[in-house]
Amino acid sequence: MSKIIKIEFSDEFEFFAAKKIVESTKTIKFSAFSPTPFSNSKRNSSKWYNGLSVWGVIGSFVGAFLTAYFIFWSSEVDYALNIGGKPMFSLVPSLPVIFEMSIFFAFIFIIIAFLLKLKLPKWKEENEDCAGRFILIIEFNDRISEVEILPLLMNSGGTLAD
């Protein structure tokens, strides 16, 4: 029977010290929450890259293609302006619009990927009360690890959170 305990720390130093202790066990499952950025634990440090940049690149190509096609369609198909037998003249003067739209689509794709990856917005979040606090939620699967680890965490400044 596993037991879940929520421990709060008053500052970064206590929090990171406690996190290190839990990480060193390698067996205890835990979730960490902090108001300041962190992602230096071993289990997550394998890759900084997490797919968002790929979505950005895909978005930029989609944006560039759609805009170029739209400009072509509007000036060649929908309202063809055949002046001197050169309806499009050249695609080059349309490049600024294509460039801006490729950036715009890249950014839209990245934002959507960001929101989907983190499943945001999620206003009724289970751990909503962890926002803005240093919290470790630890799942103890056996009595021995709880007896060994919990006092260490309490000594490093933790208090049981509500």
Add this chain to the structure above:
Amino acid sequence: MIPKEKHNDITKEKEGFSNKGFDISLTSEEINQKISGLINKKSSWKYWTALAISFLLLLIGVIAVIRTVQQGLTLWGIQNYFSWGVAIVTFVFWIGIGHAGTLISAILYLFNQKWRIPIHRSAEAMTIIAVICATLFPIIHTGRPWYALYWLFPYPNQMGMWVNFRSPLIWDVFAIITYFILSIVFWYLGLIPDFAILKRIVRFQRTRKLFDFFSLGWTGSEQQWKTYKSTYLLMAGLATALVISVHSIVSTDFAVSFVPGWHSTIFPPYFVAGAILSGSALVSAILIITREVLHLKEFITPYHFEKLNKIIIATSLMIGYSYLVEFFFAWYGANPHDKSVFSERLLGSYSILFYLMIIFNVILPQLFWFGKFRNSIFTTFIISILICIGMWLERFIIVINSLFKSSITATKSIYLPTITDISIVAGSVGLFLFLYLLFIRTFPIISVYELRKEISKNNE
């Protein structure tokens, strides 16, 4: 005898300021309390005075716009040859101002410059508000703002004919809208973790609910921070590309025409440098106002103004070089119209404005080579305001002087802005200050999570 520079460092260290320019002796709790205090506490009389002045300016502008709508563009000083009056001058000016926000926020983030932390939120807000001010001018300039969306957006007209995508004015529409949307999202992205921190601390129930809603359910988990950091980095990269492209496109409005004085390949880099100069100057000016009205002296320190002043020196030299190159091209080139336009700048009807521009944009910023001026808040404020005026004059000279002395010999009349023109420009300044002042009392003006992270890193 301790050298002067070392003495300054020691003094800063004693006061608790690190080489990042903010007070490292503060604890996380103190930072939370101070930043939330800005939202919780009643505003000072200085704040209300600044708000009242900005509202008065805004009111003047609104009255001028209402009169323009009622009586038409005849109230403006524009004529056949000066169809682009101060409206386009002020439009380019505000777009330029909008650049420094992204420069400070995105480019300095990419270069890992920690001194940006206490000031980038203000700069980002400045970007958004400046773009709002800029966007109003093409809309008002149409004379019938209610038709403006129909005229400006890529939408086929009654004959089924599409807008010309090869027109620089359409490039502007796309560039500015993209820049505006990206700037808002980039600014909001930075605010999400702060909303999550501050929603627990702010006193007012309504603000708390608002922050809770906009925090999107952010908890600060490891997964969230990891994804957040890479998203922010990518957004900073995209914003940097936009900073360069948007003002290049705005400058191309001029450069692709055959008007003497405009038809020049130096325009894009020249405009980008000018935009950064005017933007950095305005960032300095509004930060000085912010630190005064909100008592933020432990966060926004002379160290930040010193850094901004160094950017001002660099960009003012670039601008000075561009002015010189323009004259060189006119002298060395074979185009008599170009020569005529540039000799008119030196000796003609608007020459006094040209010399003021040179003094404000090129000569005065050189005072920042001296530490005494660079570190002085008072000097920084005065020179920053004068640079902003100088940069507005630069756009005035580019637009008006070239149209005044163009290749059409029949052009003889002189353009003078009317009281309505000046009122609308003053109104845009009022709108900018009014929105900025509302922003600094409603949102966390300093990035709490970044500041806490940096201070904890320092204390490790």
